[in-house]
Amino acid sequence: MKKSLGIYLHIPFCIKKCGYCDFCSFPQKGTEDIKAYANELCRRISATHASEHIVDTIYFGGGTPSLLPTGSVSKILDTITNTFCVDKNAEITLECNPATADHSYFKNIREMGVNRLSMGLQSAIDHELALLGRAHSFADFLTCFDSARAAGFDNVSVDLMYGIPDQTLKTLETSLNALCRISPEHISTYGLSIEENTPFYRQRASLDLADDDMQAQMYLLCSQRLSEQDYQKYEISNFAKNGLVSRHNTRYWKRLEYLGFGVSAHSFFNTERFSSSRDIEAFLEGKDITDERYTLTDDESRQEYIMLSLRLCQGLDINEYEKLFCRNALDDLPQMNEYVNQGFMQKNGSCFSFTDKGFLVSNALLSDMLDFS
Numbered sequence: 001m002k003k004s005l006g007i008y009l010h011i012p013f014c015i016k017k018c019g020y021c022d023f024c025s026f027p028q029k030g031t032e033d034i035k036a037y038a039n040e041l042c043r044r045i046s047a048t049h050a051s052e053h054i055v056d057t058i059y060f061g062g063g064t065p066s067l068l069p070t071g072s073v074s075k076i077l078d079t080i081t082n083t084f085c086v087d088k089n090a091e092i093t094l095e096c097n098p099a100t101a102d103h104s105y106f107k108n109i110r111e112m113g114v115n116r117l118s119m120g121l122q123s124a125i126d127h128e129l130a131l132l133g134r135a136h137s138f139a140d141f142l143t144c145f146d147s148a149r150a151a152g153f154d155n156v157s158v159d160l161m162y163g164i165p166d167q168t169l170k171t172l173e174t175s176l177n178a179l180c181r182i183s184p185e186h187i188s189t190y191g192l193s194i195e196e197n198t199p200f201y202r203q204r205a206s207l208d209l210a211d212d213d214m215q216a217q218m219y220l221l222c223s224q225r226l227s228e229q230d231y232q233k234y235e236i237s238n239f240a241k242n243g244l245v246s247r248h249n250t251r252y253w254k255r256l257e258y259l260g261f262g263v264s265a266h267s268f269f270n271t272e273r274f275s276s277s278r279d280i281e282a283f284l285e286g287k288d289i290t291d292e293r294y295t296l297t298d299d300e301s302r303q304e305y306i307m308l309s310l311r312l313c314q315g316l317d318i319n320e321y322e323k324l325f326c327r328n329a330l331d332d333l334p335q336m337n338e339y340v341n342q343g344f345m346q347k348n349g350s351c352f353s354f355t356d357k358g359f360l361v362s363n364a365l366l367s368d369m370l371d372f373s
């Protein structure tokens with residue numbers, strides 16, 4: 001039986017750089033650059049061998065993948081189909097920013113097999129979008145969302161951010177309500193974090209940023225409001241309706257294999273983790289851009305399993321842990337029973353998972369739990 005495989009394609013171009021962004025992305029100069037990048041992606045994909053695998057998720061991430069001309073999307077998908085065995089029910093997601101795609105674009109990529117969109121909204125308040133340096137208004141987002149629906153996309157995810165400068169619980173609630181009114185199938189929420197080497201980092205003293213308490217209140221507001229609207233939280237910051245979870249992102253949390261193509265793309269394949277550098281010139285010249293390559297030790301694998309499984313609301317299954325690592329989870333992690341008594345965790349059958357109270361301090365709890373040798 002073939003093993004499941006995901007494919008991630010990094011498209012590092014954006015209309016302009018947002019003030020908080022430290023993803024690998026460059027301001028778009030023209031479609032020729034993007035086409036050349038897509039051609040190099042195809043060359044590298046064709047040179048890959050994974051005959052024991054079946055691809056069941058494909059994810060165009062970025063950057064802004066919706067800046068890819070439709071001809072390049074088609075060429076990349078054809079190359080993947082010609083190189084790998086692809087499941088006929090594969091989830092194929094493309095990240096999209098408002099004001100970069102219209103009805104005809106969506107119709108074209110839907111016909112090519114893209115069956116899920118992930119849209120970057122962040123806020124329904126134009127003042128907050130401007131502060132973030134986003135290249136769109138809320139009205140642009142609504143037009144884009146309606147165009148996607150009209151083109152047949154019935155699985156759409158939207159990103160929402162909290163902790164934005166000047167944001168209050170009231171304006172966050174306005175954004176949540178606006179989002180719930182259009183009812184996307186999936187919502188990802190993110191707390192703004194200030195990363196080095198970004199304009200926000202340099203301006204941080206003058207930005208009106210939410211402190212930890214306010215971020216926690218905002219996180220709880222998102223969880224509460226979305227659960228009232230029938231969204232089920234399945235991961236610390238991800239919510240889905242009708243079971244339409246992100247199958248691709250779930251593979252990261254479940255430690256299933258994936259191959260990443262493009263600058264700064266990460267892979268987990270044949271027990272090795274490896275990643276590519278951000279050097280786009282070297283990438284376009286066809287050079288090997290592998291940055292890091294390593295195989296996890298048993299302890300590292302266990303630690304990774306604990307961290308990733310506890311991001312999921314399903315939690316850590318002590319039976320699975322024992323099967324995978326031939327060790328008793330409660331001997332390794334005696335804190336879990338204490339956390340249940342303190343309300344940070346809950347136990348459901350053989351699974352331990354964080355409660356909302358636990359998610360708020362999960363970094364501290366995990367660092368305590370992972371302090372084993």
Ligand code: SF4
Nearest residue numbers: 014017018021062063
């Ligand atoms: S659109 Fe996304 S990837 Fe592009 S600059 Fe903004 S945050 Fe970064």
